[in-house]
Amino acid sequence: MLEIIDVYKTFNKGTVNEKKALQGVSLKLEDGDFCTVIGGNGAGKSTMLNAIAGVWPVDEGAICIDGKDISALPEYKRAKYLGRVFQDPRMGTVADMEIVENLAIAARRGQRRGLRWGVTKAEREQYREMLAEFDLGLEERMTTKVGLLSGGQRQAITLLMATVKKPQVLLLDEHTAALDPKTAAKVLELSDKIIREHNLTALMVTHNMKDAIKHGNRLIMMNEGKIILDIRGEEKKALTVNDLLGKFEEVAGEKLENDRMLLAD
């Protein structure tokens, strides 16, 4: 269970570049909730995910996972609870290391890293099976350096890394935005499958309204650092892009001016 309680974050406070990125964000995700996050550029979607991940401390408010306040923990300590996939496929993997080595590092997320072998034989087999399920042929290239793979393949590996040790919350930050449409669809399909099979609690930021509607059991829309819409259950199933646009106008009192969101389909 993830609880965000009245979180505020302002960047460059007191300067001309002051940016009130989060202005009282509250959100509660139950176990197994798969929540998609949409909103225009600068709405605070990625900022909210970074606040959860602890990239920097928040100004006010609390972030709790399974009832435990983690807002005072540095990023590397919070990693114990979180699986993360980033927009840039290069960000989630170590290019100079083999596929298995990357997975082995991720499998030890939140554990003390001692002087045992970095990759055990048993693990290798386990990863081979997991990769085979992806159907990308990666199980035959286990010792390939990740830097030699395509963006889509790297993102698939990052996805597996984020979930190889079951996270309390999975954070997907526009993780298909840098991929071509076909690969993006494949990675999204994989994400959906993994989330459902492992019954993960997940937050997925996307610019694609159709994706946001199609996936997950819950959808939130952000604007100017606030959550302005929260749709779930049956209501979400019946949602259309036009509904969303209408609702945005209703709540924000303005037309949604974001080509990227409107054009994406």
Next chain:
Amino acid sequence: MSGIISYFSSLNPSALFAQLPGNIAQGVIWGIMALGVFITFKLLDFADLTVDGSFATGGAVTAVLIIAGVPVWAAILISLVAGILAGLVTGLLHTLLGIPGILAGILTQIALYSINLNIMGKSNVPVSYRNYPLLISASKINLAILIGLIFAAVIIIFMYWYFGTEQGSSIRSTGSNPAMSKAQGININVTKVIALALSNGLVALAGSLCAQYQGFADINMGRGAIVIGLAAVIIGMVIGEAIFKKGMNFAVRLIFVVIGAILYYIAMGLVLWLKMPTDDTKLFTAVVVAVFLAIPYLQERKRNSFKKVAKANAKKLLIGEGGKDA
């Protein structure tokens, strides 16, 4: 003309072969130093200038302790610890105080200059094999090579094991992708400090062996050590990749670092044999390292250059115009 003839006739081929074992012995000792540089430069992606100071620290500690009657093994071990402490200082300056890596290294290096002088009490401390029980010495070169190689082999085995462990893997991932490492729960400040400590420990160990080999510790013995270390690493990698076509595993890469150092000292012996003034050797080293560092960049630029596109375009244009005429 007569000058050239007299120059060549003054060169003594047998002297070149006679000095070869000495070059190799020095190369092996500096190869151990280069293994330390490999940890920071290649694995951590951190150009650590501490090594110029910590190499001399290793020599200084060893010379002073051996003269004080401490057993040579203990002196070597304490040198290693002294180097680890030096690396720790650089690591803490960088991670706790936020000082950029290169500057943190320079600060420790300059501080070590004073510390090394304090350890020795003067700028040069002789420890001759005639008066003290040294482990290796230039007077027994073959034995020195053998012992040096044993040290190098043990260190390579240790590094192969360590960087395959969970902790070693986290150091490698820190060097390659710090953001991802944090997201995987790695405290990158800790991994950086460990790597710097380990690296400088090895460098000081090499300094200890070097002081024994040459029979003295000197305040300037580590000057330019980082450049020699880089030279060894880069020469080793270039030659290793040429032979193995990038298929080198980690242990082979480490072996080639030592081979790189040996080749460097053989090349150095060669240019000295060709009567290059000793004063110019550092200039020579700098040029060699600059060339080897530049090669991969220039090769890449040759493959991917705007000039190449311009040339290709000009060619197309010519062919196009020819077609019009006909």
